[in-house]
Amino acid sequence: MDQIQNTYKVISNEKLCQQFWCLSFDAPDLLKEVKPGQFVHIRSNEGLEPFFRRPFSVYRAQRYVEIFYEAKGPGTRLLAAKTKGDPLDVLGPLGTPFVLPSLDIKQVVMIAGGIGVAPMLILSDILKKRKLDLVLLYGGRTRAHVYPMKEFKDNGVKVHIATDDGSVGVKGRVSDLFEKVKFNSHDTFIYTCGPNPMMKAVQDFALKNNIKGQAACEEIMACGLGACLGCSILTKHGYKTVCHDGPAFDLDDVILH
Ligand SMILES: Cc1cc2nc3c(=O)[nH]c(=O)nc-3n(C[C@H](O)[C@H](O)[C@H](O)COP(=O)(O)OP(=O)(O)OC[C@H]3O[C@@H](n4cnc5c(N)ncnc54)[C@H](O)[C@@H]3O)c2cc1C
Ligand code: FES
Incomplete structure (x- = not known):
């Protein structure tokens, strides 16, 4: 449109x-x-x-x-x-929205760092209608970066929190929450958004465990319309713009550092 x-x-x-x-x-x-x-x-x-x-x-x-x-x-x-x-x-x-999981997917794990939680609530609003097992692994720096997340819980999402200083939830990174979930390569799908090092950890985990997913990428933007190429990032298929080709990319396609 x-x-x-x-x-x-x-x-x-x-x-x-x-x-x-x-x-x-x-x-x-x-x-x-x-x-x-x-x-x-x-x-x-x-x-x-x-x-x-x-x-x-x-x-x-x-x-x-x-x-x-x-x-x-x-x-x-x-x-x-x-x-x-x-x-x-x-x-x-x-931008290009998230691809929704195929019908054989039974569990969706959303993995977000800080403000990267932003695209996940609207996603859970849609996915809750499909009666999937929904999980959110959220990492924030401190208590100042954690809010009640009631809307997620109202959508039936199981929320696990980690903070760098342990002031809320598990002390550590969001990757320290992976053990809270039983991931299955055949019926789990991951969505992730957050700082690149965090998404890289998610990507490595997903690749190792043969789990498919999507990543919502961020880059500093000017036009927002795919015209200036200022928000280009490297993918396995060459440079792509975050504003037009993304923000959502296949998790195994983006080159993260
Ligand atoms: C597709 C997309 C979705 C986004 N969604 C959200 C969101 O839901 N909520 C939210 O708070 N922010 C989001 N951001 C980031 C947001 O656009 C920036 O925080 C905002 O532009 C900062 O503007 P500013 O003038 O307040 O600060 P600035 O002075 O412009 O920036 C403050 C700091 O943030 C960094 N920064 C600026 N833009 C970005 C960016 N795009 N990615 C990473 N770091 C950046 C700057 O380098 C600087 O260190 C998103 C970015 C993109 C590309
Ligand atoms: S911001 Fe101009 S191409 Fe993406």
Whole structure:
């Protein structure tokens, strides 16, 4: 479908924990089109700075479109200042969505680090209808990067948490949670999103255990439309743009470091 550029009204903008926010906006046209793994490109300023739009995965698309974000730089700090009724200039939905698991898959394991959890809620909203065994392995740096994740639990997702300092859940990395799950090469499918070293650990594990999956990649973006090639990453099939060919790629296709 064609992308929609429109100005929508902010419905709410809430802090979920010390580091993360959730902003919802009223976008009935986007709501009908967006698929798990796609993103929206948001202009956070009203003047010239920051010049480029900022990309955000769609976190949920039910009554409103929601994004989940960390306020860490000029664009996201401006976003955090938005309040109910403010206009929001949005372009989307953009990118290639996640491929959904084939019908022989019985278990889906979502493996996310930090803000990489953002594309997983909308995915679980869709997958819960298929009565699959759904698991989320989440790694955050500290308690400041952990929020209740009630919406996942309401979707029947089993949530396991690791933090670097052990302030919530298991002390360690998200890969320390792999032992919590009984992975099966024939009927488990993995989705992952997060920092590249984390996704590399997931990729190595999946390859070793012959498990298929998809990775949602991130790269700094300008146009968001596949035109500037600024977000290109290397895959086994050559350079691909994260904004147009991705963000979702087959887990065994992306070259991660
Ligand atoms: C497809 C896609 C989906 C994304 N989804 C989300 C999301 O759901 N929630 C969320 O909080 N963030 C998401 N991001 C990252 C988000 O776009 C950046 O955090 C945002 O652009 C930062 O803007 P800023 O002006 O606040 O900070 P900047 O000053 O632009 O950046 C702050 C820091 O973040 C780094 N950074 C900026 N953009 C990216 C990026 N794309 N990937 C990795 N590091 C980056 C910069 O190098 C810098 O260190 C996504 C990025 C992509 C490409
Ligand atoms: S941001 Fe321009 S091609 Fe992806």
